[in-house]
């Protein structure tokens with residue numbers, strides 16, 4: 001549950017989510033009370049304190065600003081910025097540079113560096129998000145493209161405009177290559193040994 005990202009929704013956006021949930025058909029389905037495993041209790045306790053002050057609407061005066069808000073609430077950094085430590089914290093200098101490992105794949109570098117997605121243009125980005133393919137190459141889950149594909153063209157353009165402003169970070173991650181140890185992010189991923 002991406003609470004740490006969703007908490008940044010503006011009051012107005014959050015209120016709209018509530019209005020939508022209230023419009024769903026009620027379903028009777030009693031579930032047992034959740035019991036958190038011990039390690040998760042620890043993680044939950046280390047999460048940021050609740051926000052209690054009003055959250056004003058985001059600055060949407062430019063596509064880059066709007067894109068920044070969308071990227072924040074969509075939680076892109078959750079997977080694309082590698083973490084270390086306990087409780088986990090983002091590795092300094094590797095923002096959006098990939099390396100978080102999942103069962104079959106690692107998150108790629110989505111900064112505008114040549115080792116990232118410098119070769120993307122807006123059309124390719126929109127196509128990738130809509131179809132889950134970068135030309136011949138499929139984008140596997142857990143990349144949530146089946147959710148992001150429903151964003152409007154304007155939203156996706158704004159997300160791409162913001163990604164283009166990210167600091168380019170050199171960090172090779174290639175899921176077509178066998179996983180090898182990476183000294184930058186501390187994980188094992190394709191081309192890790194070339195970093």
Ligand code: HEC
Pocket residue numbers: 070071074075076077078079080102105106107108110117128134138139140141142143144148159175
């Ligand atoms: C739950 C984790 C997760 C989240 C959240 C996530 N991604 Fe990804 N993303 C991945 C993984 C893993 C891959 C690699 C998939 C593969 O190689 O098959 C990926 C692949 C991509 C690619 C393809 C890059 C390439 O290799 O050509 C782009 C672009 C991308 N993500 C952008 C985003 C953006 C923008 C967001 C937020 C709107 C986002 N991702 C959110 C995990 C995630």
